[in-house]
Amino acid sequence: MKNFALPVLFSVVLLTATACGGNTGPAAAPTTSASTVGEVAAAAGQGIPKPTAEQEAKLLAAVEKINPAFINRKTVDNARNQCSSILGDSPEANLVRSVKTRFEGLGVESVSDAEAKQLLKAIRTNGFCK
Template sequence: MKNMIVIAIALLTLLLTLLLTAACSASPNPEPSAGSASAGLPASLPKPDAAEQEALLASLAAIDPRLPSDTAVDKARRLCGRLLGQSPEDQLIAAAKAEFTGGDVPAVSDEDAQRVLSAIGANGFCR
């Protein structure tokens, strides 16, 4: 009887170990955190065509010529995802400021962040 209990405990331990190992090694499906740039983004972000991209870069340069043109399209696409996800305005402004602050731009004002969002929304690719 004692042998059967020991065997049962050993089998349960082995089974639990296998289940935990399988659960830990399964590829995770990460959920974006609330503070991350990708929070609330659709799986497939709209992409501007060549004319829309040129117009977008011109609009952004008119807001602040220091805004980085080499990464601006990707930043605009991420912000577009937030616009389409109907994030609250304060979160949109914070996201625009976070996306475009850095490098040659020490800080993006709330007004400029709103102008960036308006430029993205009016561009035509963000639908």
């Protein structure tokens, strides 16, 4: 019986160590879709790109020209979060849908497709989203 107990005990210890996050090898890469690459990069410590003060002022001016109702305390954060989707190479239809979702609320009942496309252009051409 002693010959059987040792391998079982070893297996239990090994399984416990690896299940508890033991550092026994390289971590498995997270499974991601193309639409979440930007979010994964941000979570991995690279961060969501942030505009400089000058870029932020230009972004707000561009957004205000599209629709002044889009200017609120979340405008820059919405643009930064949208940037993560842009960098994730999401399909254009998904980008339009996500920008509409991000910019609705706080006094904005809806964002048209045309406005969403203009917002995407403003974010893409601002210079911070890279």
